[in-house]
Amino acid sequence: MTDYTLSELLICAASEAWRGDGEVLATGIGLLPRLAASLSMLTSNPDLMMTDSEAFMLSRPNPVGARDPSFRPRYESWMGFSRIFDNVWGGKRHAMVGPTQIDRFGQSNISCIGDYAAPKVQMLGVRGFPGNSISHANSFFVPAHNTRVFVEGECDMVSSIGYNPDRLPRGYSLDEIDIRLVVTDLCVMDFGGPGHQMRLRSLHPGVSVEQVQQNTGFELCVPAEVPVTPAPTPEQLAIIVEMDPHNLRAREIKNNPPGDRSR
């Protein structure tokens, strides 16, 4: 059996988000989601589109980290920020983002924690979350699954629209909101439970249902059978090494634990 780290398991699990998406812009915010999108483009969905995280579209993902001076990115078009919005609002995009808070409605927060007038913790600001969430598919990546992220009440500053009937704008239906996978260091979830309840899809090796529920601030939908998240294949691991030659992924999760925590 191949050894793999938790980071590598998460990259592979997260890359599943784009399978079957066809030609959409895959945006992975943060190192592991970016590697996941790159992996998907090189395996499960070669039709994906990707940017260089600056101002161009690429026909092949760039490796992360410092690159040899002889490296030439494979550009395919200009893609400055104003054009990103054209793409976003047209809907042909699926982003994977890492919110600081996520609530039972799938609403999320990257703005601030605490009293809005003088927050306890000011973070980035809502950035593009409102526009992304009303326009195209989104998945969430959570490297530390706990009740501070999966909050009991609503998010302190709701930055993205979720499946909250009380906030649904006039003339819209909850089914127009498209939240896909929630990939954490413990499990993979989605919002496919009854009434868009967050639902467990798979548990990472060595993780129990109780552990997930204890670290989530609201009740999860737990199907009778919950599979184990598949281990990375040697082919996937080889692509991950190619896309992350400096092993930056080893620094993303504290102590770089092994992927199978039962061993």
Add this chain to the structure above:
Amino acid sequence: MNKLMNARDVVGRLHDGMTIGIGGWGPRRKPMALVREILRSDLRDLTVVAYGGADVGMLCAAGKVRKLVFAFVSLDFIPLEPYFRKARQSGAIEVMEIDEGMFMLGLRAAAMRVPFLPTRVGLGTDVLRRNPAIKTIVSPYEDARELVAMPALRLDASLIHVDRADARGVCQIKGPDHYMDDLFARAADATYVSCDELVESDWFASPDEARYVFWERAETTGVVHLPGGAHPSSCNPLYGFDVAHFKEYAASATEEGGWQSYLDKYLGASEDDYRERVGGLEAIRKLPLPTY
């Protein structure tokens, strides 16, 4: 027409309480030399409208900001801007926090001289709850759907940094993205541009050069020649952002009196002074471009 002026002239045309747009994006191509000139002045009570980086952080640290219109404030490799955080966490500034696309629509509405532009962006989020001044409307067509009426972000003045300009206000940006700088220029009553290189109008004579001009010179009010004027932000392809400088700047926020020490060490009496203190134009032009 000759629109050349110096940084002090620009700040002399700004007044307390004005709404000032600042071009660039995060740590990229910010008109930092003009921001520094504001730091040297007694200007205050500004409403700052920006895709924010250290421009916003420094103006907050100096107590120049009454209100901030923003979607984010970040230095990219240092995700959270330290002085912006301090200002927010102490409740020192009023904010209008909006999505970065709503922000663009607000500038565009101002540029188009319409009171608002309709969008779905912001619906269902606290952006609307925290900004009661932003109204929604119902589509007048059959769908009868609710839409956000993103209000025009009309600016008294915009500050922008470009690679090069001529004295008539033709401005060129050769970097990979001109961000929303064209809209900042169009949304403002007056647009002041600093340029790394001042060129003769002949520079733009070939289509290969002219196509990197993103607004008409009628949108440019004044031109200031400030080589290295985006430092410590980047002006790709001329120079990258100054990682070491940003780290020192961010670290200063954790020290008692850190902001004053930063100013004492770097600001100086003029931009020539500043440039000298950060190692000169040659050092700035050698800063490597970032790898994303």
